[in-house]
Amino acid sequence: MSLLAIPGLDAERSQFHEQGLYWLACDTPQDAAALCRQVIKALPEHARAALLASPRGLREVLDSFDTASGPAELALYEADTRAFLQLHKDLPRIDIPGRTLVLRVPTSIWDEGKVERWCQTLRQAAQAHQSLIVVISEGQHSALIERLREFNQSVDGLAQLYRGQGGVRFLQHFWSNRLGVAGTQDVGLAHHAEGFAIAGRPQPVTDAGGDELLCLAQRQVLEGAPALSEHWQVFDSLNDVGARASRAVSATVIFAMDGGQRLDVLARQLHSLRQLRGNALKLVVRETAPTLRYQDEQLLLACGASLIVPFGASLSRFLTMVDSIQGYVWRRRLPADFDALLKRLRPLPICGLVAARAFAEAVQEMWQGLRNGEIVHQLLVLRPAPGLSPLQACSRTVFRRDGDIACVADDALYLFLFACRSEGVEQALDHIFQLSWKELFIGQEVLLTLDSLSGSPFLDETVPQPPLAESVALPLAQKRPVLIPRQISLTRGGAA
Structure with missing residues (x-):
């Protein structure tokens, strides 16, 4: 039985059909040569095998090939681009019945629309003559892999050996044999003197479609x-x-x-x-x-x-x-x-000082996004300093964003900040209050629920009117001494 001899792969992902077509894509020529050697060495001694590659490709595979393992018979065929593309016509001369063919080919030989027909013809020939064909391509060609994935009825197995995520990876898009059909799996490889082996425990990617690299x-x-x-x-x-x-x-x-x-x-x-x-x-x-x-x-x-x-x-x-x-x-x-969803994550077209009832209704509607864990809002209770009423504290405020609203209830200022994280509260208050809000208010409480908004104070529909800023008497903490000009004269020794 022929195997894709990468230690650590399950039988469902390593065995070949006795007849069919498999495709292994490698990004680099070095990896393609190493994988060729590994596949050939894993063939049983009684197998009749053949290797088709360019003259350079043959040398790279055979230079470090250990003849102590692998098939007793390995025929070698040099091939150029035209020979690969017309391979179906040359199969009778290769004596294909019962043979395993390993093809090392550059991905650059295919252009749009040819590879599907090429695979279909070779697979039909392999099945008719009970032969196994393993294509090992070299060179990046994401469009080619994508086409092979789409026309998987012409290929029994498709995998990629690529460099990524800090090492060598083996991505099996699909793989079929007598044990069934295996889906996508992307695992890390280790490269030893004997070839590639699975590094660690393979983890199948059950919901991936094989285009992870795209x-x-x-x-x-x-x-x-x-x-x-x-x-x-x-x-x-x-x-x-x-x-x-x-x-x-x-x-x-x-x-x-x-x-x-x-x-x-x-x-x-x-x-x-x-x-x-x-x-x-x-x-x-x-x-x-x-x-x-x-x-x-x-x-x-x-x-x-x-x-x-x-x-x-x-x-x-x-x-x-x-x-x-x-x-x-x-x-x-x-x-x-x-x-x-868009409605939950967009504020209502309302901002500034509103009636307590309008505040409660608006906050309850905009709170939906927070309940679903999609966004964070802040609901604050600010208690003014002695000598100031909540309306006086609001005399110099500027609300710029929709969804930022306030109301007066229970002798306190309730403030709702739409889409505001906890670390952004102080900056938001700096933007809203033109005076130092830390001096205007002596208490600040963050409400985590809306229970407080169900009380009778939030039934009031009166729209509050803050007093003019000029008429507001600031608390003592905010009063500053009056600046009076003082005349001075300068002499050579300094001020007098």
């Missing part, structure tokens, strides 16, 4: 740089990226967010992709202009974003952050109704 990016996020490798595909617009990502399973998808991009359009795109393609997709937003506030970031995260790269991060830092989420699976719960 990066689909909006051109703007690369700051004018070209596609960084074969695994990168670059698009001009958000819609183009989204259209391609709608066919992906576990690729990395990167959108740009600048001043001209509508937040709700981007959020809807993220929500749609997450809902359509599942949790293995890595959705990244790179802020290319300082536009996102806390509540905007929370909306994007709730809609499925895996990572938000803030404005100011360098290109190298951005790429490091993208690399850090490889293998990441989105674990949050996606709300089914996007419009309801």
Whole structure:
């Protein structure tokens, strides 16, 4: 029985069919040569095998080949690009019946549309003559792998040996043999003198689709740089990226967010992709202009974003952050109704000093996002200093954001700050109060529930009117001595 002899792989992922076509893709020629040797050495002694490669490819495989192991018969055939592409015509001359063929080929020989027909023809010939064909390709070609995944009915197994995540990796997209069909698995490899072996315990990636290495990016996020490798595909617009990502399973998808991009359009795109393609997709937003506030970031995260790269991060830092989420699976719960989510994470069009009843009703409605764990708000009770009423303390306030509202109840000022984290409360108060709020108020309490808003003071519908700032008598702590000009004269010795 022929095996893909990588120690640590289960039989379901290492055995070959007795007849069929398997494809192993390697990023580098060195890895392709090593894997060729390993596959051939694992063949049983009675096997009839043949190796087809370029003259250079044959030398690299045979230079360090140990003849003490492997098949007793190994035929060697030199082949160029044309010979590989027309291989189906030469199979009779290779004496294919019952033979195992190992092909070492460069990925560059295929262009769009040829590889599917090539695989189909070879697989039919292998099955007809009870032969096994193992293709070991060298060179990065993400588009080729993607086409092979889509036309998997012409290939019995597809795997990649690539360099990434700090080492050598083995990604099996699918693998079939007499034991059944195995899905996607991405594991680390160790490279020893005898060949490659599984490093550690393999962990199957049950919700990945085999396109983990693919990066689909909006051109703007690369700051004018070209596609960084074969695994990168670059698009001009958000819609183009989204259209391609709608066919992906576990690729990395990167959108740009600048001043001209509508937040709700981007959020809807993220929500749609997450809902359509599942949790293995890595959705990244790179802020290319300082536009996102806390509540905007929370909306994007709730809609499925895996990572938000803030404005100011360098290109190298951005790429490091993208690399850090490889293998990441989105674990949050996606709300089914996007419009309801958008409503929860957007403030009501109200701000400033309002009636107590209007305050209570507005806070209860805007509190929904906090109940769902999607956003954080702050509900404060501020008690004014002696000699000041709550309305007098509000005489010099400026409310700039929708959702930031206040009311007077129980001789205190109730203040609601929409989408405000606890560490941002003091800065928010500095913006709202033109005078020092630490001197205007002697007490500050943070309410964690809305129980206090159900009392009778919050039935009052009277809209409070703060007094004019000029008429407010400040507490003693805020009074300053009057400055009186004093005349002085200067002499050579100093002031007199």
